[in-house]
Amino acid sequence: MAGSQRQKQKTETKNFLVETAMEQFGKRGLTATRTADIAAAAKLSHGTVFLHFPTREVLLEEVIGAFGMRTANRMHELLDSECTMEEVLAAHLKGIEENEAFYAVLVSETAVLPEGAHNTLIMIQSAISHHILQVAQREMNAGTMKKMPFDLLFNTWIGLVHYYLSNRAIFAPDGSVIARHGSRLLTHFMDLISEKGGLQK
Amino acid sequence: MAGSQRQKQKTETKNFLVETAMEQFGKRGLTATRTADIAAAAKLSHGTVFLHFPTREVLLEEVIGAFGMRTANRMHELLDSECTMEEVLAAHLKGIEENEAFYAVLVSETAVLPEGAHNTLIMIQSAISHHILQVAQREMNAGTMKKMPFDLLFNTWIGLVHYYLSNRAIFAPDGSVIARHGSRLLTHFMDLISEKGGLQK
Amino acid sequence: MAGSQRQKQKTETKNFLVETAMEQFGKRGLTATRTADIAAAAKLSHGTVFLHFPTREVLLEEVIGAFGMRTANRMHELLDSECTMEEVLAAHLKGIEENEAFYAVLVSETAVLPEGAHNTLIMIQSAISHHILQVAQREMNAGTMKKMPFDLLFNTWIGLVHYYLSNRAIFAPDGSVIARHGSRLLTHFMDLISEKGGLQK
Amino acid sequence: MAGSQRQKQKTETKNFLVETAMEQFGKRGLTATRTADIAAAAKLSHGTVFLHFPTREVLLEEVIGAFGMRTANRMHELLDSECTMEEVLAAHLKGIEENEAFYAVLVSETAVLPEGAHNTLIMIQSAISHHILQVAQREMNAGTMKKMPFDLLFNTWIGLVHYYLSNRAIFAPDGSVIARHGSRLLTHFMDLISEKGGLQK
DNA sequence: TATGAATGAGGCTTCATTCAT
């Protein structure tokens, strides 16, 4: 059918715009990227952007939404409930690394995000927090992890990772922060939360 | 001298602008605050802003610089080398709380900061990191704190605090995050880094 | 012939577009109606509009032309040369009422009309003015109507009717102005132009 | 005082913009005049327009408001309650003629006017209708004018005048319609509404 | 012929910065 062919083409262009926008936002920052930049990077006319998204804000929301969906799904793929905590956190880092640039600007510019985008960020973090808490529960019971409130466990880890992402200009001027510092962060964090006493016994 | 009188007046106006700008940036956010907002809040004309600062960017840098200086000094006041780690971190939180609004936007909008401002942030953190590391060294040697790389010790703490500041809209919708969550964060962090085994013995 | 079949199809689509456009223009106003609105209302693609009309302006002209033709014809149907003035004017009102919405926007937005459209308006008015003047002549001679210049007779009537059409938002917020005020206008106008003295005698 | 000097200058610029806008709207039409046209005609930068008026729509409203105020005042100046009907209508025409171009576009493009502007038009017409009705009452009682409903008396006159204004491209291609046709319209209208019988007696 | 995605010129508006007073 010609119609569905067209439909497909349109969807592809829209997806392509989302993709290109994600790259541009990742490269130039959320506020600094203009709709014209995105159009130019996609080799489409400026007007085309508004054919697919009524406003810049909606485009941004959809980009964040797409990113959230993708990241959440990827997290689920990388994880299973049999994992150890270390494996969960490693998967988390891996998931981030795959879209590190965009994830980093998202974390860095949370403050200037449109209203709706915050929910997306929450959704992304739910995906990982769910797994972390599940495994944490098990390991705490097993005595291999210190007992501590779940929210603080989670927020400490997220805070640490976000801190490195936010400052990736310093920590990894030209490359991936996760690639460069990820495993060290992981080892360190595991040291913090592991119950050494329990193991020694 | 009449000249020095004038000079003094000028300096005072400039300081007042820096002060007012800091409040406005804290209230509205770094990107969202317009030069006209600052002038209006200071009850000065819009043009006056540019009499004291060649560009908005320079104003922002000076505001951050002033904030950094003040915060660093305050940290020094609050700390002495005899402190325990817990006291150091408590002092840190207290120092932050005194200018929480501005500190929070600074942390939240790091990404859109002018080049020069990053050094200021580093300076602020040096003040606290210096103390933390000094005490950490002592306590690690004394066996009351786990041994761990200093940078990770520091970054974990900073990451945790910044995470709460960045998300203060969620963690403390209308008030101070530090006032509300500070002591819990502190207790949690101390639990993480304390050498329980050492103490038990 | 297959060719003429196609031809016919094309003509039908074109007529349908003219029809739909007339409705839309009547509903939304001349300037406020976009080509995309017309296509959507006709359940045709936006591009199809330009297959039949090179520009929006031409479409508008053709719509006005079609309207003019139809209205002029309808006037002729409703009238015959034996009519009294009152019957002529009643017929005029009836003719207008049948397409009041479009007639009203035409009158209201005359100023923004393309060049060519003005002639159409003139043509429409010629149809009615022809009859009015014919009857007027007869009645003036018969002494039942005041003597007055034909153009002023005509323009006073048209002006009155157009005034009510232009302000139908006030005179008939949700309905037909003619239905609501037509007969009163007619009676009033007849009073103005009738030669009472002549009748009394 | 420097302040009041400034104040005055600003007010003057604003008034000048209103004046220039009125000319441009009169010349190019309400919809066709762009904010940039007005700025250029006033030899001011485009941005200046928005220093004085938050949106184009507000500018348009203020222009119409100023026009309304001026016209209403002028009407009052030209009229007094001792006038004859003929004098009242003559004054009305004179008042219109002084700003004919703008009055004409206002009448021609009523349909595309912002909401608030309609009230202004009503206000202008109230000024004249008030006088017309007052005099009409007197003259009807005196038997020199036909008895007729006031609203129809008024609307017939307004309709006639507006019709000529709306079609001034035809009635006076390059000049004032009122100058060219005013007195003839007046004479004609007086003939229509005068009570000839009464006079003959 | 019909489609509808893509185009791009052009409009409105914002806001840091300048300049005459």
Added chain:
DNA sequence: AATGAATGAAGCCTCATTCAT
């Protein structure tokens, strides 16, 4: 030094029109 009106570059968005399918 202070003022605040004026500037104009730049951003977002609309919509008539084109073009590949």
